[in-house]
Amino acid sequence: MPSSAATLSIVATPIGNLDDMSARAREVLAAADVIAAEDTRHSRRLMSHLGVGTPLISLHEHNESARIDQIIERLAAGEHVALISDAGTPLISDPGYALVAAVRAAGHAVVAVPGPCAVIAALSVAGLPTDRFVFEGFLPSKPGARRARLEALAEEPRTVVCYESSHRIVATAADLAERFGMRQLVLARELTKLHEQSVALAAAELPAWLAADDNRRRGEFVLVIAGAPEPQSRPREISLDALLAELLPLAGTKKAATIAARLTGTARNAAYQRALELAG
Template sequence: MTTACVTPGTLYVVATPIGHLGDLSPRAQAVLAAVDRICAEDTRTSGHLLAHYGIRRPMTALHEHNEATLVDGLVAALRDGAALALISDAGTPLISDPGFALVRAARTAGVPVIAVPGPCAAIAALSISGLPTDRFVFEGFLPAKPAARRRRLQTLATEPRTLILYESSHRILDTAEDLAAVLGSRSVCLARELTKLHEQSVVLPATALPAWLREDTHRCRGEFVLLIAGAPAPEADHGAEAERVLRILLRELPVSSAVRIAADITGARKKELYERALQLAPPGERDAHA
């Protein structure tokens, strides 16, 4: 059964609330009420959401343990004209949630895939973090084992873009300790329980984060997004740049003129440039150019 708001043979990837039930968009409600079947990460969790809106549609559990075995049948249903919706327990499907295999298989089969956008914890946290938003990278969950987690953090420590991580209540304190050890004074925004009753966010140096969590046991509860300021850009090698400019100018100009212009361009000290110019200029030209 399909209605005007959905097209037969189409897979709809529908974002659902990350906490506040009021964040399910009117379009998402209409699509979920109209599709032939809803593929949900956990039918019990999604059942509560759907019941809140009075939506009653057939559901299929689609999660990391069964996705590979169900994909072919779901794609066949789509090719036969069924309209399906894909949802996760919370937020946008595929973002650290199941659904990739289904979407990829649908694309491969030439099935239309339509996004019904909405909440995403990573983007919601980024928008309130106060950290740069022009360039960022989503890393998802770090490895669970301490040694592997630290190795991954050490690899990510040189990433210049704002880094977005997810973390669970079971590992948040251990991860905070690792952030402090690896990142030192780098700014970290911790956002937890976004859109829920006990929503909280704070921006601290990584070294201060473990102590902040320990001050109140409630701060270690819930679902977490960690946003980490990108690695600072390496300081420019002004000496190398000044020498490069000086070498170019010495091809056409006397030493004194080359030094003066190179100093104006690069901001390097004239005395140091002059000494270097005497080393670079051909022996027969040093006195003449000076």
């Protein structure tokens, strides 16, 4: 059923394939009094395809702060407002966080109408651990900041997911190859679209894979990177005295000293002298 009045509905829209639009999402958009859209021109084409005539207003990163009061006034008047982004789930590397926080603070209901999300879609096909993961959004565009961010992520044990654009995928691939080497990753591009593709390979192999075909550098990218291997615990160090205490009842003084010296790196004469002392 559509959400009630005085509610902000967060509505996911397709990331490529328009058939991924749920019947509930279409119903909510049609019933809303107004739809706040990241790009009204882009969203108007989707609404036309869906047969939805609800009025659109813009809400993007440059005007979100200015729109908040207007939307809260609409909600206070009992209107139902829907929020969509250009594609996928709003707020996931898209505007909307400040609006949702303000609407909640004002005491109005916020309802999720879930659906497509590129992060989850890429994770579901990557074949990497999904029980724990971190989402980094888009990596920094400037080379120095991007490398610093990758350096900070290098020891992250959870699976790492990030977005990248066609303009920077080659530079990012080079940085990944340099920092992550043979670490496994999955590149997914154009998810749900006609030329959808995903490939699993080592980070060091990614630049050559992209260079082999110009088409591989086109579209929108999701990178899923294996987490850092858990550090292996160091073996517990055993003291010479503790080792001799275990060996002396089982072997003669000389043999116990020889074994203990070899295992602890102690000089044989010193180990033998200590064995004599412990043996009484």
